[in-house]
Amino acid sequence: MNPVSAALYGLMKALIGAHPRWHGGPPSWEQCIYFANHTSHLDTLAIWAALPAGLRPKTHPIAAKDYWGRGPIRRYVALEGLNAVLIDRQREGRVGDPLAPVIETLEKGDSIILFPEGTRGPGPLPSAFKSGLYRLAQLFPLVRLVPVYLENLHRAMPKGTLMPVPLICAVRFGAPIPNVAGESKEAFLERARAAVVALA
């Protein structure tokens, strides 16, 4: 682990614990798309810190360029500490496919962490998922889709606050959701959201 990663890991343990709970069987060493509810800026760090050390180097959080890419320190932490892949959320002035860097990562065989709501919500339960997760599931049908529920993070650093409060947070990993042939986009996204809610 490089020093930035080690410091981030220690900080997460001291602040929020980020204790993993494997409800759907032990951690998988196969390629995974982890998708979770999104309530705070600590979410990316929490899931990353909860993963077994051996999985971290091959797992890339998908982070918003307009937050994690802003300023040299934050950018350095995201890229060097977390192996993040930055994507462009803004529609205006965007060229090409915003998911292109994500697809590239999955083609390499690495795992990703995704927040399908696209933005942080006010409460613990996720709102409707955007279509990105559906597209990735269609493109990579063999990659395991692992639902993750982040507990207490909406209390540790709610939307609109600048500093975290130390609270013990759990990261609940569920069983991968199965592929259903011929399922509509809306039905898939709702089923994926329900899998996260079921872990709450």
Next chain:
Amino acid sequence: MSLHEKFYWLMAGVGGVLLLATVIGTILHVKAGSGPSVSVVQNLNSRIRAWWVMVGIFAAAFFAGKAATLVLFGLTSFFALREFVTLTPTRRADHVPLFLSFFVLIPLQYLLIADNWYGMFAILIPVYAFLILPAVAALAGDTDLFLERIAKTQWGLMITVFCLSHVAALLLLDIPGYQGQNALLIFYLVLIAQLSDVLQYVFGKLFGKHKVAPVVSPSKTVEGLLGGGLAATAIGAAMYWITPFSPLQAFGLSLAIVTMGFLGGLALSAAKRSLGVKDWGSMIEGHGGMLDRVDSLCFAAPIFFHLTRFYFSV
């Protein structure tokens, strides 16, 4: 004997007891096999392993000096308050008061000990925090359950920060003929409070029949309380040579530590039950959370501090 000589003897004693406990635990483990008592023995052995770690950290902080001791107890307060707040329902409007509690009040409380400023140490949380935190919470404009929320925040701060910091505050006392040895008083308080817990547990497991408080804390028994409490008090009296007290005074003060420790365990058990949990956390294997380990100390420390301050310090 110098401070360090006394400390080496004490650590040798504690190490010897832990070694004995480890040997007994291993024998019980082999004997239990896969019988009905296997989970009790497993819990006992993880408790003993955790004791080795806790004693190691405590001894290291003692050798590293005053600053390290303050950091150790500051972190203990931090993790205990973290457990308390995690289990307490708070709302978005409590964010700033909680942030101030963790990142301003905890460091400040321990810095005041470092600075030997007793007057401010004694009122920072009961006066300043008590008045300012509710005002800050009110500024957020959320009145739902306001009284419940601010009361819980203040209670958590009082127990985990104000009360617990009285262990480290023993360094503040100026006791004639005992200068430079106050760290031994910390050792004494922690040793008697923790021994009392352990001996009550052991006596309770061996002889326990009559429950003291079946609703609040089903594991506490009259036999455990009397047997373990008196044994810990007797050890406290016999340890008078590391304190500024006479044997009889040491007996009285140990009795105060044991009694307050028991009451602390009881009151914090009631708090846990009202929050619907059995343990405060899972930080220390076999023991539960940090607050499960220091609950008796939270109640014993302020009383031991003030009795010592009133009768022995100038």
